[in-house]
Amino acid sequence: MALLSKSCLYGLRTAIYCAHQSGNGYIPISEIAKELEIPADFLTKILQKLTRKKIMSSLRGVKGGIKLGKSSEKISLYDIVQAIDGETIFRKCFLDLEGCGEETPCPFHESWKSYRTDLGNMLKNTSLSYLIENRKYARLK
Amino acid sequence: MALLSKSCLYGLRTAIYCAHQSGNGYIPISEIAKELEIPADFLTKILQKLTRKKIMSSLRGVKGGIKLGKSSEKISLYDIVQAIDGETIFRKCFLDLEGCGEETPCPFHESWKSYRTDLGNMLKNTSLSYLIENRKYARLK
DNA sequence: TTAATTTCGGATAAAAGAGTCTTTAATTCT
DNA sequence: AGAATTAAAGACTCTTTTATCCGAAATTAA
Ligand code: SF4
Ligand code: SF4
Numbered sequence: 001m002a003l004l005s006k007s008c009l010y011g012l013r014t015a016i017y018c019a020h021q022s023g024n025g026y027i028p029i030s031e032i033a034k035e036l037e038i039p040a041d042f043l044t045k046i047l048q049k050l051t052r053k054k055i056m057s058s059l060r061g062v063k064g065g066i067k068l069g070k071s072s073e074k075i076s077l078y079d080i081v082q083a084i085d086g087e088t089i090f091r092k093c094f095l096d097l098e099g100c101g102e103e104t105p106c107p108f109h110e111s112w113k114s115y116r117t118d119l120g121n122m123l124k125n126t127s128l129s130y131l132i133e134n135r136k137y138a139r140l141k
Numbered sequence: 142m143a144l145l146s147k148s149c150l151y152g153l154r155t156a157i158y159c160a161h162q163s164g165n166g167y168i169p170i171s172e173i174a175k176e177l178e179i180p181a182d183f184l185t186k187i188l189q190k191l192t193r194k195k196i197m198s199s200l201r202g203v204k205g206g207i208k209l210g211k212s213s214e215k216i217s218l219y220d221i222v223q224a225i226d227g228e229t230i231f232r233k234c235f236l237d238l239e240g241c242g243e244e245t246p247c248p249f250h251e252s253w254k255s256y257r258t259d260l261g262n263m264l265k266n267t268s269l270s271y272l273i274e275n276r277k278y279a280r281l282k
Numbered sequence: 283t284t285a286a287t288t289t290c291g292g293a294t295a296a297a298a299g300a301g302t303c304t305t306t307a308a309t310t311c312t
Numbered sequence: 313a314g315a316a317t318t319a320a321a322g323a324c325t326c327t328t329t330t331a332t333c334c335g336a337a338a339t340t341a342a
Binding site: 092 | 256
């Protein structure tokens with residue numbers, strides 16, 4: 001098990017890659033797929049989820065491809081995770097016991113809740129531009 | 142995507158259920174499965190992972206079944222998660238970028254690392270007995 | 283207008299996870 | 313010793329995720 005699905009990882013890495021490209025033009029998905037070693041057809045499908053949510057924008061045809069749908073400061077990792085994997089990981093209890101929740105919390109409830117909230121905030125507070133500006137610390141691929 | 146696999150959830154819930162039972166005898170897996178609404182044959186397979194790691198102990202035959210392999214104070218949620226889902230969630234970076242890690246960390250690395258460590262510690266510090274002792278706060282099933 | 287390019291959309295295939303079934307081995311009770 | 317019970321083990325099916333394939337639609341360039 002992993003926290004994020006493979007689709008989600010692919011989406012994140014693509015978004016980071018696009019944010020990393022200086023120009024404002026469309027980049028063919030095939031090019032990104034090759035660069036990041038992601039199956040191209042699969043990536044196409046994943047990116048559709050992001051374009052539908054305006055996180056990215058796409059264009060068909062000769063000069064077409066994909067690019068960020070807004071400026072990289074305005075896209076957080078949370079946005080991308082939510083668009084692809086949904087909000088489950090930020091909401092669901094990991095024990096998922098019968099009769100659980102706020103009314104009858106198990107002893108684990110509070111620490112788990114804050115942990116989950118932390119994860120959400122951490123991702124909300126990390127924008128693509130932040131990652132790029134500090135990119136000297138790692139190869140962001 | 143979920144943090145833990147379904148197998149792991151089943152394992153955790155079974156361990157909690159066993160810890161909750163007062164006696165020291167073996168409980169048939171079929172009985173637990175019925176009580177917790179888990180497919181019995183599937184649960185049998187999952188529990189084998191726990192018995193192999195001595196977290197639980199099993200006995201075949203008429204008075205057979207399964208029970209905790211040691212006292213509930215000595216079993217942490219971490220032990221169970223590790224036995225079933227492995228250590229990936231405590232180790233792997235969630236971005237899993239090329240060339241990542243301690244030497245060339247991305248800007249996200251430190252916060253992610255501490256988050257991951259927190260999760261591990263949280264689970265290590267929660268024993269089955271702790272959950273049971275505070276069980277009045279929730280139905281532990 | 284035609285040819286080339288590139289995403290979109292739906293169908294299909296492969297792999298992994300979850301769940302089922304059957305047989306065998308161990309244990310208890312009579 | 314024999315019958316009943318219960319976990320172990322392996323084969324098998326079903327579902328979800330991941331990946332591939334192909335034709336259609338949109339866009340550009342000539
Ligand atoms: S009480 Fe909260 S933390 Fe505990 S099992 Fe239920 S939802 Fe999860
Ligand atoms: S540097 Fe660390 S946090 Fe960042 S992608 Fe790599 S392993 Fe993950």
